[in-house]
Every structure is written in structure tokens, then in C-alpha cells.
Amino acid sequence: MPQKIVKGIKTLLAEANAVVTTIPVEQALDLVESDKHVLVDLRDVRELKRVGKIPGAFSCPRGMLEFWIDPDSPYHKDVFNQDKTYVFYCASAWRSALAARTAMEMGLSPVAHIEGGFGAWQEAGGPIENLG
Numbered sequence: 001m002p003q004k005i006v007k008g009i010k011t012l013l014a015e016a017n018a019v020v021t022t023i024p025v026e027q028a029l030d031l032v033e034s035d036k037h038v039l040v041d042l043r044d045v046r047e048l049k050r051v052g053k054i055p056g057a058f059s060c061p062r063g064m065l066e067f068w069i070d071p072d073s074p075y076h077k078d079v080f081n082q083d084k085t086y087v088f089y090c091a092s093a094w095r096s097a098l099a100a101r102t103a104m105e106m107g108l109s110p111v112a113h114i115e116g117g118f119g120a121w122q123e124a125g126g127p128i129e130n131l132g
Helices: 009-019 025-031 045-051 062-069 095-106 117-123
Strands: 021-023 037-041 085-089 111-114
Touching (some): 025 037, 025 085, 062 095, 085 117, 111 117
Parallel strands (some): 021 111
């Protein structure tokens, strides 16, 4: 018998975007030099090597987010224990919406994500750090 998915990705994204602050890419461009924000790149290492990342962004593969945020986890990263605003992004703002909502539910605050993700960043001519 096939699976019956009762809550699809469209619903999950709509619910996340209803509670997560979304930052327009034009505003996000100003955050590269901000000492009050941590930009968090959720894409995997292959994506980073292929197209680069926002300069200064912290790379956190989506699959490790919860483990790196939780101070009780053996994988905790101190970057997630600062009094700053965490701004998540991915390729197109889908993973970042879901990740930001999860981070909020865990108690990380404040959090936001970049509208349109890294694709919008590239289109806006934002600086890119080449990792390839």
C-alpha cells in the first residue's frame, strides 16, 4: 500500500514562512559586515564547492543543524551560543524556512532567513566567496 502523506512540503513551507522572519535579499546584502548577525549556510559541501557562499557565513549542513544548536549535544558548535540574530539561507529558501522554524522551536532567537536564498543573492550581485 502506498504511503499517504498528510502534510506535504507546500503546507510545511507555508507554516514555516508564517512564523519565520523573511529578510529581502536587498536587506541581507548589508548583513555581510554586521557583527550583530550570523549568516548560516545550510547547503551541503558539494553545493558550496560548486557555487561558493556568502563571505563570512558559517557552513552548517542542514542535517546537522539540531545537533549543532543544542548545547547538550556532543556535536554542539559555540557559534550557536551568541547573542546575535541568526540568518539562515540555502539555495532557494526552502530548507532555510524549515531550518529557521526548527531553530525557533528549539529556542534559538532571534532567527530569520533570506528570501530567495543563495540564488537571489547571486541575482542581486552579492559578494561570493569561492570555495572550489
